[in-house]
Amino acid sequence: MAIDPKELRQCLGHFATGVTVITCRGEDGAPHGATVNAFTAVSLDPPLVLVSLDRRSRLCGLAESRPFTVNVLESAQKELALHFAGRPNQEVRWAADSDCGAPRLDGTLAHISCTPWRSYDGGDHVLFLGEVQQFHIHPGRPLLFHSGQFHHLGDDHNPLFWDDSADGPGGVSFFPSRSARTA
Template identity: 75%
Template sequence: MAIDPRELRRCLGHFTTGVTVITCQGADGVPHGATVNAFTAVSLEPPLVLVSLDRRSKLCSLVEQSPFTVNVLESEQKDLALHFAGKPNQDVEWLPDSECGAPRLGGALAHVSCTPWQHYDGGDHVLYLGEVQDFVMHDGKPLLFHTGKFHHLGGDHDPLLWGDSADGPSGQAWIQQPAAG
């Protein structure tokens, strides 16, 4: 059976993700970025994350040799996501570079700054592993992406606390309701 790429993309879009902008310095010294929702944690020791970049993108060739930052977008940063998805719409607030030399975006929920560790062929994408050199977190809610649209957590969102994972020291996963009061 032949897989229709458009229908596969539509199906995979049912998996809700966060929204990130991957940033790095270009050879010209100008910061570059691209909106990416294919980002995941890989390892704590060594500290590794993975981003998947379209091999046709300018950023793809830059990340291979340059430190980069994964900027996790906050729920109100939809316009910033669109800006770095090829629809320029605003002036960008650039923060001072991270300790490893990767540019960061203002207002992000988190910054994970990395140096290139390894890359792999991923068909029409390249999978980049970055070794985490620095990270910063801020309070807020994430911008989400589902079925081709941006979303955010509603005010009625009642989070469950994740106690441990199967990969954790206890070897079992469990979910605990938050304590009342």
């Protein structure tokens, strides 16, 4: 059975993700970036993350050998996501470069600055592992992407918190709120 790429993309789009902008320096030293939702944590020791970049993108050619930053967008940054998705629409505010020399966007929910670790063939994409050199977290709510549209958590969002202190399989617990957690 042949897989229709458009139908597969629609199916995969049902997995809700956060929205990131991956940034690095170009050949001329100027910052460059692209909106990416294919980002995940890989390892805590060593600290590694993975981004999947379209092989045809300019950023793909740059990220192979340059430090890069994963900028996690805040719910109000839809226009910034569109800007780096090829629809320039605003003046970009940059923060000071990370310690490893990767450019960072100002005002994001979080940023994770990395040095290249490995890259792997991913078909029409290249999978880049980055070793985390520096990270910062800021308060706010994430910009989300689902079924080809941007979303945000509603005001009535009541998160369940993960208790990772349990030992072994089956020992994980969920709590309805931080106030419900017990020691």
